[in-house]
Amino acid sequence: MMQNQKSLLPPQSSTIAPDVDTLFYFIFYTGLVIFAIVLFGLIFFSFRYRRRKGQPLELTSGVDKNTKLEWLWTIIPTILVIIVFVWGFKTFLKMNIPPRDGIVIKVTAKKWFWMFDYPDGRTMINDLVVPIDTPIKLLMSSEDVIHSFFVPNFRVKMDVLPNRYTVAWFEATAAGRHDIFCAEYCGEGHSKMLGTVTVLPKLEFLVWKDSENNAFSDATPLDEQGAKIFIQKGCNACHTVNGKPSIGPTMLALFDKMESFTNGSKIQVDENYLRKSILEPQSEIVNGYQPVMPTYQGLINNRELDALVAYIKSIKDN
Numbered sequence: 001m002m003q004n005q006k007s008l009l010p011p012q013s014s015t016i017a018p019d020v021d022t023l024f025y026f027i028f029y030t031g032l033v034i035f036a037i038v039l040f041g042l043i044f045f046s047f048r049y050r051r052r053k054g055q056p057l058e059l060t061s062g063v064d065k066n067t068k069l070e071w072l073w074t075i076i077p078t079i080l081v082i083i084v085f086v087w088g089f090k091t092f093l094k095m096n097i098p099p100r101d102g103i104v105i106k107v108t109a110k111k112w113f114w115m116f117d118y119p120d121g122r123t124m125i126n127d128l129v130v131p132i133d134t135p136i137k138l139l140m141s142s143e144d145v146i147h148s149f150f151v152p153n154f155r156v157k158m159d160v161l162p163n164r165y166t167v168a169w170f171e172a173t174a175a176g177r178h179d180i181f182c183a184e185y186c187g188e189g190h191s192k193m194l195g196t197v198t199v200l201p202k203l204e205f206l207v208w209k210d211s212e213n214n215a216f217s218d219a220t221p222l223d224e225q226g227a228k229i230f231i232q233k234g235c236n237a238c239h240t241v242n243g244k245p246s247i248g249p250t251m252l253a254l255f256d257k258m259e260s261f262t263n264g265s266k267i268q269v270d271e272n273y274l275r276k277s278i279l280e281p282q283s284e285i286v287n288g289y290q291p292v293m294p295t296y297q298g299l300i301n302n303r304e305l306d307a308l309v310a311y312i313k314s315i316k317d318n
């Protein structure tokens, strides 16, 4: 993606990019011209009217007004500002009103990665795969702090908030890979919150869509994914993995353990018990603990649940 190296801006790889850039260059070059007029005017006049040697100190003439000039420097900037406003507002509307057709993809930002949920249930992490020449609407929310979804090549940047949906859309015009950055400082891992938009020709996208290789079928074992989820989902705030009791029971050597509950019942911890404890934490309370755990029903998908269970199983003594 280096074809535009002479330009000030990254490659234009979406339908909106040329609009944004043209406006940018208009403002940039207009600013440059005004800058030149003011700066060179300043230099020229201070030279032209400098005090010369042997010249007596004179008061300046009584000219304090030039109506023509004042009209000029009022009207010209006003016109420029109106042009920028109308042009910018039109582009703003185009950028912010997604077309009705196209694919809707749910974007979830989390410390510190991007998750993309497709309408057919496929989930991708940090890799957004889309067809070329198709409007893509991104419905975005965050699971923790404010992030910002930024694809420089598309000129798309939108904040991703924890308490509401924000929307962005684009239509890619260049196949290939385009960087995604997080553009809002969101903590320690902010600079590593990177992703890629992979733009495929339409046919290749259909093939990809029908293929089975989900992002999760990569080589990462389930329990390793679970270890990450354990932290992402905040489990570690109340559950230790080192044997020390905290707000909730420790996860160390929990699997296979005989657990007794406040209602008098007992159970040997298995996969289903773990699953139930995550989704319905209030159903049985382990002796010695308070019923304070919130349910993760709806906050965690099946895959994440699988991964968490695998991870908890793997936390053994020794």
Ligand code: CUA
Pocket (backbone or CB within 6 Å): 109, 112, 146, 147, 148, 182, 183, 184, 185, 186, 187, 189, 190, 191, 193
């Ligand atoms: Cu997410 Cu910075």
